[in-house]
Amino acid sequence: MDIxxxxxxxxxxxxxxxxxxxxxxxxxRIVCLVGPSGCGKxxxxxxxxxxxxxxxxRVLQLGAPPEGCLNPLTYIFQDFALLPWRSVRGNVSLVLxxxxxPREDAERIIADVLARTKLADFADALPKQLSGGMKQRVAIAxxxxxxxxxxxxxxxxxxxDAQTRELLMDDLIALWTRQPxxxxxxxxxxxxxxxxxxxxxVLSRRPGRIRDVVEIDKPLDARLYADxxxxxxxxxxxxxxxxxxxxxxxxxxxx
Amino acid sequence: MSDAARRxxxxxxxxRGGGFxxxxxxxxxxxxxxxxxxxxxxxxxxxWISALTLxxxxxxxxxxxxxxxxxxxxxxxxxxxTRLIVGAxxxxxxxxxxxxxxxxxxxxxxxxxxxVAAIFPIPKIALLPLFVIWFGIDxxxxxxxxxxxxxxxxxxxxxxxxxxxxRSLIRMGQSFGLSWWSIVRKIVLPxxxxxxxxGLRISLAxxxxxxxxxxxxxxxxxxxAYILEAGSLYDLERLFAGVVILSLFGVLMSAxxxxxxxxxxxxxx
Ligand SMILES: Nc1ncnc2c1ncn2[C@@H]1O[C@H](COP(=O)(O)OP(=O)(O)O)[C@@H](O)[C@H]1O
Ligand SMILES: [Mg+2]
Numbered sequence: 066m067d068i069x070x071x072x073x074x075x076x077x078x079x080x081x082x083x084x085x086x087x088x089x090x091x092x093x094r095i096v097c098l099v100g101p102s103g104c105g106k107x108x109x110x111x112x113x114x115x116x117x118x119x120x121x122x123r124v125l126q127l128g129a130p131p132e133g134c135l136n137p138l139t140y141i142f143q144d145f146a147l148l149p150w151r152s153v154r155g156n157v158s159l160v161l162x163x164x165x166x167p168r169e170d171a172e173r174i175i176a177d178v179l180a181r182t183k184l185a186d187f188a189d190a191l192p193k194q195l196s197g198g199m200k201q202r203v204a205i206a207x208x209x210x211x212x213x214x215x216x217x218x219x220x221x222x223x224x225x226d227a228q229t230r231e232l233l234m235d236d237l238i239a240l241w242t243r244q245p246x247x248x249x250x251x252x253x254x255x256x257x258x259x260x261x262x263x264x265x266x267v268l269s270r271r272p273g274r275i276r277d278v279v280e281i282d283k284p285l286d287a288r289l290y291a292d293x294x295x296x297x298x299x300x301x302x303x304x305x306x307x308x309x310x311x312x313x314x315x316x317x318x319x320x
Numbered sequence: 321m322s323d324a325a326r327r328x329x330x331x332x333x334x335x336r337g338g339g340f341x342x343x344x345x346x347x348x349x350x351x352x353x354x355x356x357x358x359x360x361x362x363x364x365x366x367x368w369i370s371a372l373t374l375x376x377x378x379x380x381x382x383x384x385x386x387x388x389x390x391x392x393x394x395x396x397x398x399x400x401x402t403r404l405i406v407g408a409x410x411x412x413x414x415x416x417x418x419x420x421x422x423x424x425x426x427x428x429x430x431x432x433x434x435x436v437a438a439i440f441p442i443p444k445i446a447l448l449p450l451f452v453i454w455f456g457i458d459x460x461x462x463x464x465x466x467x468x469x470x471x472x473x474x475x476x477x478x479x480x481x482x483x484x485x486x487r488s489l490i491r492m493g494q495s496f497g498l499s500w501w502s503i504v505r506k507i508v509l510p511x512x513x514x515x516x517x518x519g520l521r522i523s524l525a526x527x528x529x530x531x532x533x534x535x536x537x538x539x540x541x542x543x544x545a546y547i548l549e550a551g552s553l554y555d556l557e558r559l560f561a562g563v564v565i566l567s568l569f570g571v572l573m574s575a576x577x578x579x580x581x582x583x584x585x586x587x588x589x
Contacts, residue, residue: 114495136497146492150510150587159506160496191587211496 066128066214067091073122081272082108088266093245097258100268101313106251107219113249114138114217130214135164139213143220145200147192154188157207174210182206198229216248234260242286255302259295260288267305270313375556383557400543407466408527415471419478436475444469445533462534469530470523477519485511517581524573
């Protein structure tokens with residue numbers, strides 16, 4: 066299933082946040098959305114998943130969601146959003162409980178996603194016992210459990226330290242290589258974008274407009290740490306964003 | 321000066337990070353109790369405290385034992401405990417339900433929050449005559465008084481707790497398509513539980529106060545009646561025996577909630 070953002074514009078009161086955004090997220094690809102902070106990336110993602118309605122424009126699903134998909138548009142949040150009173154297993158089962166699955170099916174799904182995210186040994190741990198990276202893997206496991214058509218990821222690695230971020234990027238690439246998923250991936254980190262994105266959309270500062278869309282053809286599993294090809298793209302992106310980011314930074318200061 | 325000497329004379333950095341970190345030291349609480357009682361015992365025995373000022377703790381204990389042996393203790397305790405349980409359970413459960421509704425629905429909030437604010441400061445005991453007219457002179461009015469008294473603080477604590485539930489968790493629930501009822505049951509209520517329980521601590525203490533007040537105004541049996549009778553005769557030993565029972569109620573209640581908290585809130589650090 067593809068997802069299409071079609072001419073989206075939005076204002077919160079007098080602040081215009083997004084202006085005429087049109088973007089395609091084709092099935093089986095990761096589309097990264099980069100832009101200075103405050104340019105409306107999170108807002109756009111909320112529109113994409115139907116958590117909020119834009120003033121203008123529409124979000125379209127093209128084609129049917131895959132067989133056995135329980136929640137076509139599934140979020141992964143920057144702050145993990147795990148229920149602290151539920152174990153790892155409980156957090157995953159939360160999103161299955163409303164679907165009246167036979168018990169064995171639910172158990173099988175939980176075991177499968179925990180294995181895929183390398184959490185099988187931590188099924189009974191509470192979130193407070195886990196490191197940030199593990200928490201985010203739980204959130205990824207929870208998202209995989211509903212077999213989403215599109216994953217909407219809002220800076221999923223931004224709350225993590227640099228090493229954990231590298232590890233989790235490797236994990237995401239491994240997951241995608243095993244079974245390609247579709248994702249709209251918001252980040253302000255260009256290294257993440259060039260590592261994970263098949264397509265990178267660059268937003269301008271507020272009001273966010275699409276400044277450019279860059280395609281990277283290199284397969285995900287061939288992209289290495291400090292890859293020169295990727296560095297070149299990253300430099301190009303940074304050149305495009307630098308002034309915007311500076312202006313956005315100064316703008317935030319006088320709010 | 322040699323390197324070693326300089327190292328030896330250097331001023332050590334002063335430690336200034338102490339305090340402000342409560343640690344559980346259970347025995348101190350008991351020690352304070354024991355010390356106070358021992359002081360009273362010693363004072364009354366030596367005559368430093370006159371018998372009219374304070375009864376001797378051992379005499380109070382003696383009275384208590386007599387009360388127990390005569391079987392009167394349970395005659396007083398039975399009705400009091402029943403009133404407390406029925407009244408507090410009614411008040412707390414209605415309070416939690418209304419508090420959750422206020423927390424979840426803006427119309428209910430707009431309608432009820434001013435009302436709750438208006439009845440919160442009324443001394444509920446002043447309304448006892450009204451409750452007697454409405455619910456009869458017997459148990460009904462006592463249940464109602466205790467229930468009403470527990471209700472208001474429970475409501476306020478509950479909707480505050482619901483307001484404090486992490487919105488991003490609710491968003492998460494919605495984004496996974498959980499039903500409204502699932503979100504309330506699995507996200508809002510457990511998230512509000514710490515606040516609800518600490519509210520219950522206050523509500524239940526108020527319930528004990530109101531229990532005694534209600535029993536003082538009209539009951540044959542009950543701790544309140546017992547205390548009132550002892551008080552009107554200036555029988556300080558019995559008065560204190562009754563007061564000690566109330567304190568024990570309070571301690572038991574608080575320990576009970578502590579136990580529930582440890583079980584239900586294990587997920588908090
Ligand atoms: N619910 C809201 N109400 C009012 N303003 C909002 C709301 N959400 C976001 N904004 C504003 O919209 C702008 C874009 O926010 P956001 O989408 O979070 O940016 P980003 O994720 O790119 O950093 C910011 O200036 C923010 O203050
Ligand atoms: Mg954001």
